Amino acid sequence: MELKLYNTLTRQKETFKPLKAGEAGLYTCGPTVYNYAHIGNMRTYVFEDGLVRTLKLLGYNVKRVMNITDVGHLVSDADSGEDKMEVGAKREGKSAWDIAKFYTESFFKDYKALNCLPPDVTCPATEYIQEMIDLNLILEKKGFAYRIGDGIYFDTSKLPDYGKLAGKSHMEGIQEGARVEVNADKRNPHDFALWKFSTPEEHRQMEWDSPWGKGFPGWHLECSAMAMKHLGDTIDIHCGGEDHVSVHHTNEIAQSEAATGKPFANYWVHGRFLVMGDTGKMAKSAGGFLTVETLKEKGYDPLAYRYFCFSAHYRKQLEFSWEALDTSARNVDALRAMVAKLKEEAKAPLLSKNSPAYLTFTEALADDLNLSLALATLWGVLRSTATAEEKLGFALEADKVLALDLDRAPAQEALAPELAALITEREAARKAKDFKRSDELRKALSDKGVLIEDTPKGTTWKIARG
RNA sequence: GGUGCGGUGGCCAAGUGGUAAGGCGAGAGUCUGCAAAACUCUUAUUCGUGGGUUCGAUUCCCACCCGCACCUCCA
Numbered sequence: 001m002e003l004k005l006y007n008t009l010t011r012q013k014e015t016f017k018p019l020k021a022g023e024a025g026l027y028t029c030g031p032t033v034y035n036y037a038h039i040g041n042m043r044t045y046v047f048e049d050g051l052v053r054t055l056k057l058l059g060y061n062v063k064r065v066m067n068i069t070d071v072g073h074l075v076s077d078a079d080s081g082e083d084k085m086e087v088g089a090k091r092e093g094k095s096a097w098d099i100a101k102f103y104t105e106s107f108f109k110d111y112k113a114l115n116c117l118p119p120d121v122t123c124p125a126t127e128y129i130q131e132m133i134d135l136n137l138i139l140e141k142k143g144f145a146y147r148i149g150d151g152i153y154f155d156t157s158k159l160p161d162y163g164k165l166a167g168k169s170h171m172e173g174i175q176e177g178a179r180v181e182v183n184a185d186k187r188n189p190h191d192f193a194l195w196k197f198s199t200p201e202e203h204r205q206m207e208w209d210s211p212w213g214k215g216f217p218g219w220h221l222e223c224s225a226m227a228m229k230h231l232g233d234t235i236d237i238h239c240g241g242e243d244h245v246s247v248h249h250t251n252e253i254a255q256s257e258a259a260t261g262k263p264f265a266n267y268w269v270h271g272r273f274l275v276m277g278d279t280g281k282m283a284k285s286a287g288g289f290l291t292v293e294t295l296k297e298k299g300y301d302p303l304a305y306r307y308f309c310f311s312a313h314y315r316k317q318l319e320f321s322w323e324a325l326d327t328s329a330r331n332v333d334a335l336r337a338m339v340a341k342l343k344e345e346a347k348a349p350l351l352s353k354n355s356p357a358y359l360t361f362t363e364a365l366a367d368d369l370n371l372s373l374a375l376a377t378l379w380g381v382l383r384s385t386a387t388a389e390e391k392l393g394f395a396l397e398a399d400k401v402l403a404l405d406l407d408r409a410p411a412q413e414a415l416a417p418e419l420a421a422l423i424t425e426r427e428a429a430r431k432a433k434d435f436k437r438s439d440e441l442r443k444a445l446s447d448k449g450v451l452i453e454d455t456p457k458g459t460t461w462k463i464a465r466g
Numbered sequence: 467g468g469u470g471c472g473g474u475g476g477c478c479a480a481g482u483g484g485u486a487a488g489g490c491g492a493g494a495g496u497c498u499g500c501a502a503a504a505c506u507c508u509u510a511u512u513c514g515u516g517g518g519u520u521c522g523a524u525u526c527c528c529a530c531c532c533g534c535a536c537c538u539c540c541a
Contacts, residue, residue: 029541030541031541032540037541038540038541040540040541041540041541042541043541044541045541047541048541075539076538076539081539084539166469166537167469167470169468169469170468170469170470170536170537171468171469172468173467173468173469173537174467174468174469174537239541240541241540241541242470242535242536242541243535243536243537243539243540243541244540244541245469245536245537246469246536246537247537270541271541272471272535272536272541273535273536273540273541274541275534275535308478311478311479311488311489312478312479312480313479313480315471316471316472316479317471317472317534317535319478319534321477321478323477323478323490324477324478324490326490327477327478327489327490327491328478328489328490330489330490331489331490334489337503337504341504364480370480370481372479372480372487372488372489373480373481373487373488375480375488375489376479376480376487376488376489377487377488378488379487379488379489380487380488430499433499435499435500438499438500439499439500439501442500442501442502451502451503452501452502453501453502453503454498454501454502454503455502455503455504460503
């Protein structure tokens with residue numbers, strides 16, 4: 001089945017044609033590890049994971065590369081301000097290296113909790129300084145680089161199609177808008193740093209020797225160097241958040257294509273932002289952002305958030321709300337309960353890849369990742385008249401992409417002894433047909449967050465979320 | 467200022483040139499001592515507003531209103 005992806009470069013859905021049949025190489029921009037990742041950041045990784053898993057389901061061999069930006073990402077994308085890593089180090093009184101290590105680990109903890117598959121290659125920028133310097137040397141040799149006071153810059157006027165990703169009118173609009181602080185020494189407003197020099201007053205913790213002097217790589221250079229190192233001069237798919245279109249990815253294209261003379265990436269796939277509605281803007285600098293850890297503390301399964309991400313298309317803005325997350329959590333619970341029941345009923349899962357439902361499911365995924373429609377197909381099958389074997393087979397197959405741990409047994413948490421005693425007492429009261437007492441006890445338990453269910457097999461309970 | 471996106475039932479959200487997926491919620495029923503859970507059924511003659519094209523538009527075109535995002539720390 002053909003996969004269609006919306007390509008930011010051409011502004012239309014295109015059939016994915018890999019460079020090598022059956023193989024798909026992806027470069028996905030990773031986190032800048034100077035602070036915790038919030039759930040808005042994670043939306044992008046969840047969407048990328050959906051793409052990776054869809055490619056695998058469709059039979060591709062996937063090689064996914066993710067960078068870790070642990071140096072060089074300045075407070076402003078316009079090559080001004082401090083390095084975020086150094087800011088984090090100052091804030092917490094640790095070394096920049098410790099900051100990077102700590103937040104990298106924290107990121108992958110959340111990443112894993114959301115059932116995102118580990119990248120095949122994870123590359124911290126600080127381990128690829130030589131590759132960046134080498135790329136810079138090529139750019140210099142080809143005449144795209146020039147030196148000014150604070151660093152080596154890329155001359156965007158030398159590249160006729162500079163800015164093609166964001167679009168010509170957009171790039172011109174930025175110039176007119178003049179909202180980007182301009183370094184007066186730059187030849188053109190859009191020129192960006194390839195290498196920045198350390199200054200004595202900075203006392204940088206992260207700096208390296210280079211043919212141009214001591215300093216550190218430009219943020220955009222990092223991704224170009226690492227992407228080409230691991231995936232070749234031209235890569236299949238490059239992903240990231242929508243915010244990267246006009247600066248970061250635009251500049252990656254500029255550097256890479258200037259250096260190689262070949263297209264950098266064939267498909268550019270960007271995810272829209274999660275917005276916070278009345279909670280305020282979802283940004284690190286705004287403070288008080290929500291993390292996966294926050295959700296866990298509030299009693300949510302992180303996979304409820306994954307479901308929530310899949311409830312809307314990745315190219316549509318998604319507004320976060322607790323109500324919506326509750327709905328997603330309920331849905332995940334319900335799906336797991338259905339699968340648990342099917343596992344009791346079915347002898348073995350049965351999957352018919354020619355069934356209309358399965359085709360609908362895969363076609364939805366193949367149509368620019370319509371997870372919302374894919375989800376609807378799953379619900380449809382589970383509520384259809386199909387056999388338990390077929391339903392189970394379908395659900396387990398769907399979960400290869402959805403990754404909601406649908407076959408996870410509902411966790412029976414430990415109950416405090418005094419609450420367990422109340423349940424025992426209530427069961428005795430029910431047996432004695434003392435329903436008044438029984439109802440009192442049920443109320444008492446529910447006030448403590450324990451919900452009672454009397455089933456033919458006996459009384460069960462679960463903890464209310466909150 | 468530039469660029470782009472959206473406005474579909476109480477909420478979230480797919481979708482299509484021929485008359486509206488799915489989930490949540492709500493209502494009814496079965497079950498239950500009563501509930502809960504589960505299951506069954508019901509819940510948009512209508513898709514921001516006004517025009518136009520068409521045999522026919524929610525879907526195409528134009529105008530307008532409203533909301534949002536990115537370009538500025540962001541994924």
